[in-house]
Amino acid sequence: MISPYAEPSLMKTPLYRQIQASLKEKITSGVYEEGGLLPSENELCIEFNATRMTVRQALNELVREGYITRQHGKGSTVSASRKSLGLLSLKGWTEVVVASDRHGKTLVLEGPVLRKLEDTAFKPLIDNENHEEFIFFKRLRLVEDSPVMYEHTYIPNENLPNFIKEPLLEGSLFRTLLIKYQIDVQSMTQEVRAVAADKETANLLKIKQKSPVLHLLRKYKTSIDGFFLYSSIYCNTEKFAISSFN
Amino acid sequence: MISPYAEPSLMKTPLYRQIQASLKEKITSGVYEEGGLLPSENELCIEFNATRMTVRQALNELVREGYITRQHGKGSTVSASRKSLGLLSLKGWTEVVVASDRHGKTLVLEGPVLRKLEDTAFKPLIDNENHEEFIFFKRLRLVEDSPVMYEHTYIPNENLPNFIKEPLLEGSLFRTLLIKYQIDVQSMTQEVRAVAADKETANLLKIKQKSPVLHLLRKYKTSIDGFFLYSSIYCNTEKFAISSFN
């Protein structure tokens, strides 16, 4: 496996996933504008040459991801991008910030480098697999030039040839995994705590030491069985809240 | 409307909701034990006299609510009750604590009483409706006799005759709404922050003032259109984390 990109995806993606991706693309790019109605299910059936059940499956996924809401007898409405920096479900940083119309930046403070997972906090999230090596990131994320999140990311060093050598596509990890490696991040579990900021975190987030920060321990499930991503995230929630739904 | 309970539900609940409820009941009561397999889709089809699509809709809902996981080619597995006091999605306090096999108690510190909503923090969650009066609770929730959550609940004073006069069924708000009033809590949105505990909260949660606590602002959607519940929750996450998934 020398090719810079992974093998072109021969595994055919299901039709409903294609529809889902297509609609998502049109929503985030503004073709379907916020607050507006999507085409009706029957129209989508014609557009994608699919049955209503298939179209509905795509739409239900978009509801689950928070892109649309639906109303009986009316239609599917494009959700307003969450006002309080919705760090919801699957959405990676880049996507969220773009969608919420704020100016976001990501600084890579360290990495990507190979290292072992020493953070014991992850133990309860990791089930059986004992991965040897991880690709490690330290990133600081800013909104309108004020630091909001400090994140440590661990990715098992498998399935990702040349990952370390090349920059992220558009600065987005999720997007890079999807485009270059056909790895789709599908869901997430997390543990949430409120903790006092330690010295490093406080400095980076420009807050006082010991002030309350949100601590998220995340495990992302991907389209590759047994391949997970792990993140430990400290959030300054003075200006922005983390919003979620279910 | 003098009858103590709401009219017997004449609105027929969809078949998939019935299946969903039946399976949920069997899971929480232990008929299907944790880590075990549910009957296959085809078996459930026979049991409930439904087609696979209908059964699958029920199963998908249970996945969304975190009761089961599914694996292609294998079956539906009953999820282990989340180790870290999973305060996930829709589950009310009672249900979570029972499921997680911990000894939980709820103290009603104040209420239910009628009052207006003065907490300005809810403003961003409330869209259009200006409810006049709310049924208000102050509750403290304990796990193994140590206080973990301090919660303010606001329920619009509509659709709930005699609510204040009678105790909650099995101490559970959600269960009371479902059984007595046929109101099903279906989903939730929330904003999450880390804040410093004020004096009252610190005292109740038995922690030091200004120590970090999790603050959750929740809006619950119900089966009645336009009828929402609101909660402001402070959590001590020293011992327990809030876990969620999506």
Add this chain to the structure above:
DNA sequence: ATTATTCTGTTGTCTATACAAGTTGTATAA
């Protein structure tokens, strides 16, 4: 003018069927 009623288009629920694809155990062959 206002209020009902009807109509049309939408999403919600459900049936019946088919084939694809993953998992597991069993039988067979090396």
Add this chain to the structure above:
DNA sequence: TTATACAACTTGTATAGACAACAGAATAAT
């Protein structure tokens, strides 16, 4: 004993169609 192949089971994807329930606009009745 160890592979290999197969069979039987599971869930995943998809088609085609039907009727119910809801929203909103157009129409008819008052």
